[in-house]
Amino acid sequence: MGDSLLAVEVEGLAKSFGPKRILHEVRFSVPAGKLMAITGPSGSGKTTLLRAVAGLEPIDAGHIHIGGRSVSRPGFRVPPEKRGIAMTFQEGALWPHMTAEKHLRFVLRAHRLSVPETETRIRHVLEVVDLADRGTARPHELSGGEQQRLGIARALCVDAPLLLMDEPFAHLDEARTVRILTEIKERVCAGRSTVLLATHNETLLDADLVSRMGNACGNES
Amino acid sequence: MTETRGFGAVFFPLGVLATFSIIVIAPLAAACWPEEGSLWNALPTLIGSGSTWKLMGSSLIIATGASLGATLLGAPAGHALRYVSPRVRGILLAGLFIPMAAPAHVMAVAWIELVGHGGLLASWIEIPFYNRAGVIFVLSCVYFPIPLFATLAASRRIPPALEEAARLHTGWIRAFLGVTVPLAATSTLAGGICVLLLTLLSFSIPSLFQVPVYTSEIYERFSATHDAAGAAAAGLCLLAFVSLIATIAVRRLRRHMGQLQHTPACMEPRQASRGAICLASTYCLALWAFTTMLPLLAVAVRALPPAACVAAWRTARGEIMCSLAVSVSVATGGIVLAFLLARIRGGMLPLLSAAAFCVSGPVLGVGLIRFWNHDGLRGMVYDGLAILVVAGMARHLVFPHLGLSIASSQLPACLEEAAAVHGVSKWRRTLCVVLPLLAPTLVLWWSLLFMLAWGELDASVLVAPPGWTPVSVRLFSLMHYGPSSMVAALSLVSTLFALGGAGGGFLAYRLLRRQVYG
Numbered sequence: 001m002g003d004s005l006l007a008v009e010v011e012g013l014a015k016s017f018g019p020k021r022i023l024h025e026v027r028f029s030v031p032a033g034k035l036m037a038i039t040g041p042s043g044s045g046k047t048t049l050l051r052a053v054a055g056l057e058p059i060d061a062g063h064i065h066i067g068g069r070s071v072s073r074p075g076f077r078v079p080p081e082k083r084g085i086a087m088t089f090q091e092g093a094l095w096p097h098m099t100a101e102k103h104l105r106f107v108l109r110a111h112r113l114s115v116p117e118t119e120t121r122i123r124h125v126l127e128v129v130d131l132a133d134r135g136t137a138r139p140h141e142l143s144g145g146e147q148q149r150l151g152i153a154r155a156l157c158v159d160a161p162l163l164l165m166d167e168p169f170a171h172l173d174e175a176r177t178v179r180i181l182t183e184i185k186e187r188v189c190a191g192r193s194t195v196l197l198a199t200h201n202e203t204l205l206d207a208d209l210v211s212r213m214g215n216a217c218g219n220e221s
Numbered sequence: 222m223t224e225t226r227g228f229g230a231v232f233f234p235l236g237v238l239a240t241f242s243i244i245v246i247a248p249l250a251a252a253c254w255p256e257e258g259s260l261w262n263a264l265p266t267l268i269g270s271g272s273t274w275k276l277m278g279s280s281l282i283i284a285t286g287a288s289l290g291a292t293l294l295g296a297p298a299g300h301a302l303r304y305v306s307p308r309v310r311g312i313l314l315a316g317l318f319i320p321m322a323a324p325a326h327v328m329a330v331a332w333i334e335l336v337g338h339g340g341l342l343a344s345w346i347e348i349p350f351y352n353r354a355g356v357i358f359v360l361s362c363v364y365f366p367i368p369l370f371a372t373l374a375a376s377r378r379i380p381p382a383l384e385e386a387a388r389l390h391t392g393w394i395r396a397f398l399g400v401t402v403p404l405a406a407t408s409t410l411a412g413g414i415c416v417l418l419l420t421l422l423s424f425s426i427p428s429l430f431q432v433p434v435y436t437s438e439i440y441e442r443f444s445a446t447h448d449a450a451g452a453a454a455a456g457l458c459l460l461a462f463v464s465l466i467a468t469i470a471v472r473r474l475r476r477h478m479g480q481l482q483h484t485p486a487c488m489e490p491r492q493a494s495r496g497a498i499c500l501a502s503t504y505c506l507a508l509w510a511f512t513t514m515l516p517l518l519a520v521a522v523r524a525l526p527p528a529a530c531v532a533a534w535r536t537a538r539g540e541i542m543c544s545l546a547v548s549v550s551v552a553t554g555g556i557v558l559a560f561l562l563a564r565i566r567g568g569m570l571p572l573l574s575a576a577a578f579c580v581s582g583p584v585l586g587v588g589l590i591r592f593w594n595h596d597g598l599r600g601m602v603y604d605g606l607a608i609l610v611v612a613g614m615a616r617h618l619v620f621p622h623l624g625l626s627i628a629s630s631q632l633p634a635c636l637e638e639a640a641a642v643h644g645v646s647k648w649r650r651t652l653c654v655v656l657p658l659l660a661p662t663l664v665l666w667w668s669l670l671f672m673l674a675w676g677e678l679d680a681s682v683l684v685a686p687p688g689w690t691p692v693s694v695r696l697f698s699l700m701h702y703g704p705s706s707m708v709a710a711l712s713l714v715s716t717l718f719a720l721g722g723a724g725g726g727f728l729a730y731r732l733l734r735r736q737v738y739g
């Protein structure tokens with residue numbers, strides 16, 4: 001089970017909301033330093049799967065390992081803040097009272113970086129997502145696409161070993177999507193990150209692995 | 222579901238629960254559970270006694286009358302305010318909120334000073350207040366803002382297109398009566414039922430007008446005979462009755478409440494003819510002048526010359542300082558506790574807070590005496606200012622508890638989750654995400670709690686220790702000797718403090734809201 005070369009291992013995962021069964025016998029594993037796309041029609045459970053991996057949803061059956069450590073099984077859940085992950089949310093989940101820079105500073109402080117290192121990372125990540133000149137703007141002052149890029153910046157800045165991305169490019173134009181994807185892939189290739197990315201549209205991704213959600217969930221390379 | 226939990230995650234909820242138990246549950250239990258067995262003797266006697274049913278009937282008549290009166294006064298104003306411009310509406314709303322912000326017993330004094338025996342306008346019109354009709358009248362004038370706000374809240378959510386569609390076929394009066402009024406009716410009714418419950422529990426106004434009602438009888442009986450079992454039995458019956466009404470109301474109304482839940486509130490004034498706008502503004506202004514300006518003016522006139530106010534300040538400085546210290550402590554302690562309770566999401570706890578309010582102030586006062594009046598540490602609390610703080614918190618915690626539980630459940634969960642997945646600890650999430658986002662709501666509830674604590678009388682009148690008398694208790698005892706310039710001056714000072722707290726809190730709320738949400 002605890003193979004340290006596997007960044008994520010999901011085995012026999014089941015999740016229901018009341019009588020509604022969303023995930024059933026989900027099984028896949030992602031080696032460290034790979035990008036896996038999770039695709040499937042709307043309502044197939046992509047977000048639910050990512051939330052379960054992040055520790056935001058308890059699971060009904062099966063288990064989840066991250067970096068060889070068991071983090072979720074029925075009746076047991078390592079809290080999200082102790083999983084060494086970062087995540088972009090489909091609905092943005094930006095903090096209305098913080099500026100763009102403050103979003104990044106707030107999460108970086110949790111990782112105990114020095115002040116100069118923090119400021120360097122903020123500048124770099126804001127440049128990657130093309131928000132360098134919007135650092136002092138608050139979410140309601142940003143467009144839908146800019147908000148989405150800020151969500152991506154927040155997830156990228158902490159340099160987490162496992163990055164979960166839920167429809168990160170839904171509101172972005174192709175040029176920006178490619179630019180951000182390039183940065184993500186550089187990290188993946190350098191072995192710094194493993195990425196699980198839920199999307200409707202996998203054409204731009206060129207993922208290492210693809211997992212299709214639907215009636216049956218498995219993974220294909 | 223068990224999760225891996227740290228030391229703090231286990232002991233923090235326990236600490237919050239322990240505090241809640243000492244402040245709310247212990248006096249509630251002590252009130253409802255006197256000496257072994259004595260309650261079971263007292264209950265049948267109480268239920269079998271004809272006077273119990275007579276008093277309950279009297280309370281019910283007063284509460285029904287007041288709730289009808291308040292709804293008839295407030296609901297039209299709630300609709301009318303939709304037709305005036307936002308700025309004028311803000312000013313009118315602030316003015317129309319004053320009768321509720323001022324302590325209820327002060328409004329009773331104000332009405333006596335205006336049209337009671339020997340009042341400012343008594344030569345033109347004199348209302349005999351010392352009967353049920355007088356109590357109903359004053360309670361209606363105090364509580365009409367509740368149906369007003371409830372109606373306005375619903376009316377703002379009715380899409381203008383619904384009324385416009387009706388107006389293609391009929392005149393505005395029929396469109397208004399046929400579409401707007403029925404759509405807002407559930408909310409108006411909920412406001413009316415709130416008034417019914419509050420007036421059923423009210424003690425100070427009937428007691429001042431010497432009209433026997435259920436709550437005042439509990440107080441009289443306990444102060445005269447110290448019959449704790451009798452008070453407990455009476456309190457339990459009242460709690461059962463109030464819970465029954467509240468449960469039926471919630472069940473009946475919930476089905477209809479959903480209608481407007483998902484439509485956004487519209488700030489813009491509704492389109493109407495000049496005549497309609499004029500009529501709407503005139504009604505609101507007249508209501509404000511009649512229920513607020515005139516009675517408070519009468520108090521101000523009675524408090525003249527200014528030397529009387531200065532004398533009142535000198536003689537009651539200790540009481541004012543005591544009230545100020547108690548109200549600030551109740552508001553601050555209550556908000557902190559309510560916030561922590563909302564964070565631990567204790568399922569049934571709001572019901573216990575509500576029970577502490579619904580057993581009525583005098584019964585809770587009896588419970589506070591029974592729990593705190595002991596030697597040792599409890600005695601130290603009981604003999605000092607702290608017992609007034611505990612009384613204020615126990616009695617009014619239900620409002621911020623419910624308010625903050627709802628507000629925090631309405632905060633999108635993903636905002637906290639987004640911090641959690643990036644490694645931010647629970648403490649920092651609370652401090653840096655939840656607290657700033659709830660700050661405007663917290664400030665608003667702080668000021669409302671301050672206002673309630675300032676006017677708190679029902680439980681304090683029983684527990685106020687020697688040397689620590691709040692203004693409300695001092696006023697209450699002075700009022701029994703009839704109106705005087707001292708009473709008027711103190712009432713005026715008391716109103717100014719209550720309004721200062723409420724007004725300051727509201728301004729801070731507006732400012733913070735703009736800062737947090739842009």
Ligand SMILES: Nc1ncnc2c1ncn2[C@@H]1O[C@H](COP(=O)(O)OP(=O)(O)OP(=O)(O)O)[C@@H](O)[C@H]1O
Binds near residue numbers: 017022040041045046
């Ligand atoms: N908290 C919840 N309670 C009840 N049902 C839920 C909850 N969260 C999700 N669902 C249901 O689970 C199903 C899967 O939802 P999920 O959000 O995971 O789908 P998705 O694949 O991400 O869809 P989309 O592509 O539209 O984002 C949906 O039918 C949804 O209604």
Ligand SMILES: [Mg+2]
Binds near residue numbers: 048
């Ligand atoms: Mg989704």
